[in-house]
Amino acid sequence: METKTRCAWCEKDDLYRDYHDNEWGNPVYDDDKLFEFLVLETFQAGLSWYTILKKRDNFRNAFDQFDYKKVAQYDEAKVQKLLQDEGIIRNQLKIRGTISNAIAFLQVQEEFGSFSKYIWGFVNHEPIINHLKSMSEIKATTAISDILSKDLKKRGFKFVGSTVVYAHMQATGMVDDHVADCWKRTRVAP
Known part of the structure; x- marks a missing residue:
C-alpha cells in the first residue's frame, strides 16, 4: 500500500486526507x-474546518449548488427556511451574510469582469509558494490577507476577517502552505 507524507493537520480521517x-x-x-x-469559509468563522467539510454537501443543497445569482435573490422566506435546516450551521448572521456576499460578489464581477480577476490580483495572479518546514510556520494571517480583508469589507462582504480570508487563500x-515533506509540496519544490 502506498503511503504519502502529508501536512499533519489532515491526518484525522479520509475526508480530510481527500480534501488535502x-x-x-x-x-x-x-x-x-x-x-x-x-x-464555506465564512460559515467556518469561529468553528473548525472539519465541521464545515462534513456538512459541505448539505451546504451545497441548501444554497442552490452555491449559485451566487440565486443566493443574491434570497428573500426572508428563504432565510427562515435555511434557519430550520439542521444540515447546515443555522447562524442567522452568517446566512444573511452569505446573501450579502452573493450581492457583493456580483458587483465585483461587474467591475472586474470576474471575481477571479479581482481576488487573484492581490497576489499578482500567481500563487504565493511558501517554503514551510513545519506546521508551526503556517500563519493565520498575512499582510496580503489583511489588505484583501479590508477591501472585501469595503465592498460589502461579511465575515471576511483576515483569518477567514487567509484560509480562503490557502x-x-x-x-x-504545504509543508516541505508533504507529497503535494514536492510538486513545486524550491
Missing part, C-alpha cells in the same frame, strides 16, 4: 468554485 490531496492549495480560478469556498491555492 485533491483540493487544498490547488489554484482555483473558476468563479463558481471561488464562491463555494467563500460561503483553500483556493492563492497561497501554497
Whole structure:
C-alpha cells in the first residue's frame, strides 16, 4: 500500500486526507468554485474546518449548488427556511451574510469582469509558494490577507476577517502552505 507524507493537520480521517490531496492549495480560478469556498469559509468563522467539510454537501443543497445569482435573490422566506435546516450551521448572521456576499460578489464581477480577476490580483495572479518546514510556520494571517480583508469589507462582504480570508487563500491555492515533506509540496519544490 502506498503511503504519502502529508501536512499533519489532515491526518484525522479520509475526508480530510481527500480534501488535502485533491483540493487544498490547488489554484482555483473558476468563479463558481471561488464562491463555494467563500460561503464555506465564512460559515467556518469561529468553528473548525472539519465541521464545515462534513456538512459541505448539505451546504451545497441548501444554497442552490452555491449559485451566487440565486443566493443574491434570497428573500426572508428563504432565510427562515435555511434557519430550520439542521444540515447546515443555522447562524442567522452568517446566512444573511452569505446573501450579502452573493450581492457583493456580483458587483465585483461587474467591475472586474470576474471575481477571479479581482481576488487573484492581490497576489499578482500567481500563487504565493511558501517554503514551510513545519506546521508551526503556517500563519493565520498575512499582510496580503489583511489588505484583501479590508477591501472585501469595503465592498460589502461579511465575515471576511483576515483569518477567514487567509484560509480562503490557502483553500483556493492563492497561497501554497504545504509543508516541505508533504507529497503535494514536492510538486513545486524550491
